[in-house]
Structures are given as C-alpha cells and as structure tokens.
Amino acid sequence: MNEAKIMPTPMHPSTSLDKDEKGKDVSEKEYRGMIGSLLYLTASRPDIVFSVGLCARFQSSPKESHLTAVKRIFRYLVGTPDTGLWYKKGSHFVLIAYCDADYAGDKLERKSTSGACQFLGEALVSWCCRKQNTIALSTTEAEYVSAANCCSQVIWIKNQLEDFSLSIQDQNILK
Incomplete structure (x- = not known):
C-alpha cells in the first residue's frame, strides 16, 4: 500500500455501500483484521470515523466492493500521515x-x-x-x-x- 495511489478523501462522496449480494466474496479474516486496525486508528483520527463505521457493518460477509472501500481508506491514510489531533496550550475553556x-x-x-x-x-x-x-x-x-x-x-x-x-x-x- 505504500506505493499505492494516494486518495484525497477516505471515501468518495458518492459511495453508497450495501450488502452487494451478487458481489465476489473476500476473506472474512483478512477483512476483519483490516477493520480492526482502522477502528484502532479512529481513537486519534476523527476524519475516518464515518468511513470505517460504514465498512465495519459488513464484517460478516464482506464482498469485493467493501474491500475496495477499506483499501481506499488505507490509501487515504498513507497520504495523510501528519493528520491527527492537536491540542494547543492555553486555549480558552469553552x-x-x-x-x-x-x-x-x-x-x-x-x-x-x-x-x-x-x-x-x-x-x-x-x-x-x-x-x-x-x-x-x-x-x-x-x-x-x-x-x-x-x-x-x-x-x-x-x-x-x-x-x-x-x-x-x-x-x-x-x-
């Protein structure tokens, strides 16, 4: 994935995932491992929370379309390694x-x-x-x-x- 094309967003705005019952099956173990890694990252990357949550809904029978969406999130992360939370010292308390x-x-x-x-x-x-x-x-x-x-x-x-x-x-x- 390090040499993959970098994506500007974690999910394309027009992406709409569903069960995709006609799609090709992918390995549940591999898919769940990828989702687990992404869920871990959501603790410090609020920009991927929605996309990861949407992909996590399909862990029981993932299809190629779901795996493609997960890989796009990884490609987004490769291009944004410095993005994260930043807490400024001395900001107001509102x-x-x-x-x-x-x-x-x-x-x-x-x-x-x-x-x-x-x-x-x-x-x-x-x-x-x-x-x-x-x-x-x-x-x-x-x-x-x-x-x-x-x-x-x-x-x-x-x-x-x-x-x-x-x-x-x-x-x-x-x-």
Whole structure:
C-alpha cells in the first residue's frame, strides 16, 4: 500500500455501500483484521470515523466492493500521515458542541446516521458517528435524535470536569 495511489478523501462522496449480494466474496479474516486496525486508528483520527463505521457493518460477509472501500481508506491514510489531533496550550475553556444527521441514509434499514463533535476551547475532546437506534419518520426527527445524543455527551463532559473541580464558561453552545 505504500506505493499505492494516494486518495484525497477516505471515501468518495458518492459511495453508497450495501450488502452487494451478487458481489465476489473476500476473506472474512483478512477483512476483519483490516477493520480492526482502522477502528484502532479512529481513537486519534476523527476524519475516518464515518468511513470505517460504514465498512465495519459488513464484517460478516464482506464482498469485493467493501474491500475496495477499506483499501481506499488505507490509501487515504498513507497520504495523510501528519493528520491527527492537536491540542494547543492555553486555549480558552469553552465547551462547544456540533451535531448533524442525515435522513434514512442507511440503504439497508433506512435508519439515519448521527454525527457529533465536542470541543473544549480549540481542542476536539469527543466525537462520534453512528447509525441511530430507531427509524426516524422525518428529517426533523433525525436531527432531534442527533441533538439529544450530543446534549447527553455535553452533560457527561461537564459532569466529568466538575468531578475534577474544573468549571467551564457559561457559554455552552449547541450548533
């Protein structure tokens, strides 16, 4: 993979993975090993969380199309070795959260996908991207579910900071 063509993004914007029942089977052991390595990397690379999560859904019967998507993530990582989290010393102490959701983005179950990130000052301290537990009946409902999950994470972060006798500024913003 070191000599492979470098990709500018972990997944092409128009990529839409599904079961691909007519596709050629690939080794489950190899596919799961690759997914495991990528899941390990998501702890410090929030830019690949969505793509890895999408590919991880097909570990039970991976096809060539899924393996191609995983290899693209690796090709993206080869081209971005210096990308990661950076925590600036002395940044302000304001908790800011962002969240978003798509509506029925999962082609198999018609469930929405929520994404959220929380910043403490300029430092990204928490992020997630996951398929929602329920099927939303509207875009608004999908957004509310995402906002509720994001708010619960913000409350947890705030409680953790209070346990360490740290207080954040009262300018909590949910965007």
